[in-house]
Amino acid sequence: MRKKIIIPLFGNEVAPRFDLATEVLVISLELQSGEREEKTMVLPQASSEQLCHLALTEGAQVVICGGIEEEYFRYLVWKKIQVFDSMMGSWESAFDSTISKTL
Amino acid sequence: MEKSLIKNIKNLAASTISIDDILDKIPLGISLIDKNRRILLVNRSFEALTGFIRTDVLGYPCWQVLRCRHCIKDCPVLRMGKNTENACIESDIINKDRQLIPIRLNTAVLKNQDDEIVGFIETVEDLRPIRELDSKISQAFSFSQLIGRSPQMEKIYQILPIFAQSDSSVLITGETGTGKDMVAEAIHQASSRAKSPFIKINCGALPENLLESELFGHQKGAFTGAIETKPGRFRLAHNGTLYLTEIGDLPLTLQVKLLTFLDDQIIHPVGSTTGFQADVRIIGGTHRNLEKMVRDGQFREDLLFRLNVVRLHLPPLRERQGDCRLLMDHFLNTLNMKLSKRIDGFSADTLAILNNYPFPGNVRELKNIIEYSMNICQEGKLNTEHLPAYILESDTQPEGFNDFSRHERKHPKLEPEAADHHKDRQTWPDRERKLIMDALLETSGRRNEAADILGWGRSTLWRKMKQYQIS
Structure with a gap:
């Protein structure tokens, strides 16, 4: 079973603000084998709406982010996407801790 | 370096005071950050505003905790040098409760005794109450x-x-x-x-x-x-x-x-x-x-x-249609409170005069006129006698405002001469003598009719004729 995870980035870290992130990391993780594929996408402009749209079109099940407004949080949850917000530090550590929770 | 920063502040007073205690008493979000923009200390207001508790954020980069728009786009701390003055910007944050909050961020440099930068202090003010007030105003x-x-x-x-x-x-x-x-x-x-x-x-x-x-x-x-x-x-x-x-x-x-x-x-x-x-x-x-x-x-x-x-x-006030009355009422209300008076309003004559006055000194002059009148007036309404004399003498005063004008309206024939009076700069006795002579000529010497034209009693005319030696 594969899981798609989206992490808005600020350099090497999780972007502090969902609405201001212009770079997004899309991770495709094979749960059984632990195999993962990563791709980075650069958005033409920072926008919460675009990021939500990206999460839907990519078929993501999980979003790991920093600060996100309630409106977009609820929207993603309504779309059956698990959101882990207020995450800090490098995206790798955030990813590891989130995956251990989701698993 | 970070520890010494906190220690020095602790040793500011004779006995050691906890910097946490001091900062917690300030109703403004405060964070102390080191040279690398990592959080050393935050106060209670900062915790309340951001939703993060201090133990969870110490040592983390400030941009990850404060999550201010400027942290990401144009961090004010990065622009700060040794001699840079405080920077004050308006921005917004997203707190842990997922609320977008407008804030005012003030950043200042902290230096040690050797004039080296050891860190920065940031104050974060919640602007929501001010924004709400603005919309009401x-x-x-x-x-x-x-x-x-x-x-x-x-x-x-x-x-x-x-x-x-x-x-x-x-x-x-x-x-x-x-x-x-x-x-x-x-x-x-x-x-x-x-x-x-x-x-x-x-x-x-x-x-x-x-x-x-x-x-x-x-x-x-x-x-x-x-x-x-x-x-x-x-x-x-x-x-x-x-x-x-x-x-x-x-x-x-x-x-x-x-x-x-x-x-x-x-x-x-x-x-x-x-x-x-x-x-x-x-x-x-x-x-x-x-x-x-x-x-x-x-x-x-x-x-x-x-x-x-x-x-x-x-x-100018004369071009602001309807504002004169609004301002008059406004000044009346504010000055009633300031001067502890109970002036009810303006009489019709006063309103007519003020509405026709051009106010060369604009709103300031209007305020001064109202203040002067309210000082003179003791109670009731502001009447014409309470207004400053110069307004009543103004050329723009409306007709029918005083007795003399009424008299002139009643006897229109006298008006051109009244204008000449100003031109020739005659004295009043000369002018009065001429008026009597004209009235007598018009009535062919009949004193009763002449007295009527002049608006006087017969005895007044007789006395004046004697005074001016008119026989």
Whole structure:
């Protein structure tokens, strides 16, 4: 079973603000084998709406982010996407801790 | 380094005081960060605002915790050097409760005894209460302290917030008493610089040399009597607004200096070898016609063009339809409270006079007239006798306002001569003698009819005829 995870980035870290992130990391993780594929996408402009749209079109099940407004949080949850917000530090550590929770 | 920073603050008083305790008592979000922008300390208000508890965020980069828009796009801390003054910006954060909160962020450098940067202090102010208040205020017929509901003023209310949000230089023109100073202050209060100083200086009030020192400051020993370094108004207004009132009276030499500042934002105090980068918004105000002054060579054209980025002309009171009555009632109410009086309002005659008066001194003059009248009036309504004498003597007084006018209306034939009276500058006895003679001639010497024309009793006419030796 594969899981798609989206992490808005600020350099090497999780972007502090969902609405201001212009770079997004899309991770495709094979749960059984632990195999993962990563791709980075650069958005033409920072926008919460675009990021939500990206999460839907990519078929993501999980979003790991920093600060996100309630409106977009609820929207993603309504779309059956698990959101882990207020995450800090490098995206790798955030990813590891989130995956251990989701698993 | 971080530990020593906290320790030094702890040792500020004779006995050790916990810095946490001090900061927790301040109702403003405060965070201390090190040179690498990692959080050393936050207070309770900061925790409340961001939603993070201090133990969870110590050592984390401040941008991950505060999550301010400017942290990501244009961090003010990154621009700070040893000699940089405080930076104040308006921005927003998203807190842990997923709320977008407008904030005002103030950042300052912390230095040790060797003048080296050891960290920064950030204060975060929640602007939500202010924004709510702003929306309530904007519903009334006023903006800041400006009052009026005329179409001209409504246009100004609509455009002022837009001007306030920009950082461009503003030139406010208008007759004396139209409220240029109030508009300048309103622009400052509605701008992102509201928390920083609003400094006002009258360019016409000081001699040239003093004005230069007052505006740009001076170094100690720059000239005789300069016994200490003076910062100057530009430096005092750093991060804020400098309002140059009567900018048309600014001497030409200082106009050049101001021009230089508007170009490169650097001020050079008198006698100083180094400049100071001042982040100041300039607002100029004048009742003069600057275009005409430019043509006459009294004002620099290039300075006018630089100041004229945003121009605001305030209409005189006589052109503000309906505002006169609104302002009269406003001043009556405020002065009733201030003077502890209970004046009910204005009599019909008073209203007629004030409505027809041109108010060359505009709102200021109207306020002074109301204040004068309220001081004279003890109770009831403000009547014509309470108004200052000069208004009653004004040419613009309405007909039928006093007895003399009524008399003139009753006897229109006398009016041309009444006008001649002013031209010939006759004395009243001469004039009265002529009136009696004319009335007697008109009635062919019949005294009863002549007395009627003059509006006098028969005995009065007889007495006056005797006085002027008319037989």
